[in-house]
Amino acid sequence: MSGPKTLFEKIWDSHVVEERDDGTCLLYIDRHLVHEVTSPQAFEGLRQSGRRVRRPEATLAVPDHNVPTTDRSRGIAEETSRIQVETLARNCEEFGIELFDMTDPRQGIVHVIGPEQGFTLPGTVIVCGDSHTSTHGAFGALAFGIGTSEVEHVLATQTLLQKRPKTMRILVEGELGFGVTAKDVILAIIGTIGTAGGTGHVIEYAGSVIRGLSMEGRMTVCNMSIEAGARAGLVAPDEKTFAYLRGRPRAPKGALWEQAVAYWRSLPSDPGARYDREVRLDAADIEPVVTWGTSPEDVVPITGRVPDPRAEPDERRRAKMERALAYMGLEPGTPMEEIRIDKVFLGSCTNARIEDLRLAADILKRTGGKVAEGVQAMVVPGSGLVKLQAEEEGLDRIFKDAGFEWREPGCSMCLGMNPDRLKPGERCASTSNRNFEGRQGKGGRTHLLSPPMAVAAALTGRLTDVRRLLAS
Amino acid sequence: MQPFTTLTGIAAPLPLVNVDTDQIIPAKWLKTIRRTGLGAGLFESLRFREDGSENPDFVLNREPYRRAKILIVGENFGCGSSREHAPWALLDFGIRCIIAPSFADIFHNNCFKNGILPIVLPREQVELLMKEAENAAEPVFTVDLESQLIHRPSGNEPIAFEIEPFRRHCLLNGLDDIGLTLEKLAAIEAFEQRQRLTMPWLWAQGR
Ligand code: SF4
Secondary structure, X not given: OOOOOOHHHHHHHOOXXXXXXXXXXXXXXXXXXXXXXXXXXXXXXXXXXXXXOOOHHHEEEOOOOOOOOOOOOOOOOOHHHHHHHHXXXXXXXXXXXXXXXXXXXXXXOHHHHHHHOOOOOOOOEEEEOOHHHHHHHHHOOEEEEOOHHHHHHHHHHOEEEEEOOEEEEEEEEOOOOOOOOHHHHHHHHHHHHOOOOOOOEEEEEEOHHHHHOOHHHHHHHHHHHHHHOOOEEEOOOOHHHHHHHOOOOOOOOHHHHHHHHHXXXXXXXXXXXXXXXXXXXXXXHOOOEEEOOOOOOOEEEOOOEOOOHHHOOOHHHHHHHHHHHHHHOOOOOOEHHHOEOOEEEEOOOOOOOHHHHHHHHHHHHHHOOOOOOOOEEEEOOOXXXXXXXXXXXXXXXXXXXXOOEEOOOOOHHHOOOOOOOOOOOOEEEEOOOOXXXXXXXXXXXXXXXOHHHHHHHHHXXXXXXHHHHHHO | OOOOXXXXXXXXXXXXXXXXXXXXXXXXXXXXXXXXXXXXXXXXXXXXXXXXXXXXXXXXXXXXXXXOOEEEEOOOEOEXXXXXXXXXXXXXXXXXXXXXXXXXXXXXXXXXXXXXXEEEOOHHHHHHHHHHHHHOOOOEEEEEOOOOEEEOOOOOOOEEOOOOHHHHHHHHHOOOHHHHHHOOHHHHHHXXXXXXXXXXXXOOOOO
């Protein structure tokens, strides 16, 4: 079997412990991230069956979904949230797993801290009980989300039973226009292939646009692979990847670093490697986009209008559109730029890294604008370290001076498990990844967009083309 | 895990596509540290109105579907998050089998791990079953995993379904994945020994 291989095949093949006749593989898991929401029942299961954690040192835990983003010195007020976070701490203590607790400066969203710590490495298999684990694929790691039973399985055995997925390559070629970010690229991809487009596949993102993205941008793209139905997304590791990882606390050091890099250089897909499916996008066709509906595939360029279900020939799709528009409180034909918003959320594992905050702050610097009257805008950094770095660079001042709230790190209003939620009917410009009904709070209405576009919306109180804002 | 052999019960039709995990169980229910009790929040936003009262139009609030053990749904059921709270909520409500033209990957996996049987059938067949579930006086179906057949209330020809042999074996016997894997401990240890040599940076102490 020495034909040309894809990046995915190289990682997969090097992690098969055993293959069954039906093709299901027992796959070795190198790294396991754990958070408070999907782990309590897994630890409970271990305890009930008297099992231990096989490799505690290959496991890292952090509370992120439930933590408050305001002053933490007095703990968590909401009882159920507090119990989950305390349960995680107790479980980590009992099973010998390292935990970054709520007061640790390294605490943050699980998918932000993995790369930040150098816990995420190319060529590895990484799992976490969270669907956005796909984020780590930006490093050329096979990273995917798992359910709680699988969390328990990995804790106990350091392996998982998996069926080999199919492969898909998405090429984005050309040059991105002014004001177009990684978020627009991935939203455009999802708009093209749909939320089930990647089902059963691992997507490898390639082409000049992807190569040109920073590590942060690649993470944004891989993060939303799950929104395209794929469990994992991958980008081939390159010099940018190595430069990002060098010197990180858990990245290899010295001779081991050299040895690792030599191996990592062999990972990119071989010329002539075959994919089950290929999709190609031209960067010139990608504009800053926003979502209008309740699925991440409901995208439209900011210059466009709310679509009209009557123009949809498929009956089921039409019904779905009507339902989405009713939930979103939108009229067909309304120019997207006329839609007023109540809240702006700059955060989440999609867009709360240092580069996202820099891009957002840059818009504020260039326009000198202030958050519009009646709009509540908040920045929730992805981790304590992102927050510290942003403060060192003076970004917090820029945000605060413009009227943004500057919060403590966590998932926050991405899913509203902590007190940060939309009220029924409130409309939010959000840099997160899901616009499902009720995602950001019951009855809340979410428009997904990029960090610069979120700032533009905050300044005008409406969804706004950031390019036009900068030009004026 | 409870074995799954034959299931006889009411089937409820839910002709929605792309039902996501947030719809199956909203985020506020994720704060539990147990597996049980989530049935009360199943399809909360569809089942209950703003004021907390039941929405009489929703299928699971209508007789006889309140007692449904089988759910017949549209494409891409269970998309969204990896949270296992979705199958737990279904299970706690009493659902042990879901029939759909397609499922989201992780959800599909999670069903098997919790003793729920997800059956994939061509869209036409799903629609046929949905109609029967809708119209039959007593919409009782029997799902026989042993013979891989769905017996219908109309008494018409049972519908056959496919399932991976290993999954079927585990469901039939209520086998727990972890126990099965731990039987392979020697292979896991051998793999680890190999990886220590080929990728020592993944095993460096002191991190
Ligand atoms: S930020 Fe949002 S998507 Fe990311 S892990 Fe947290 S809740 Fe999930």
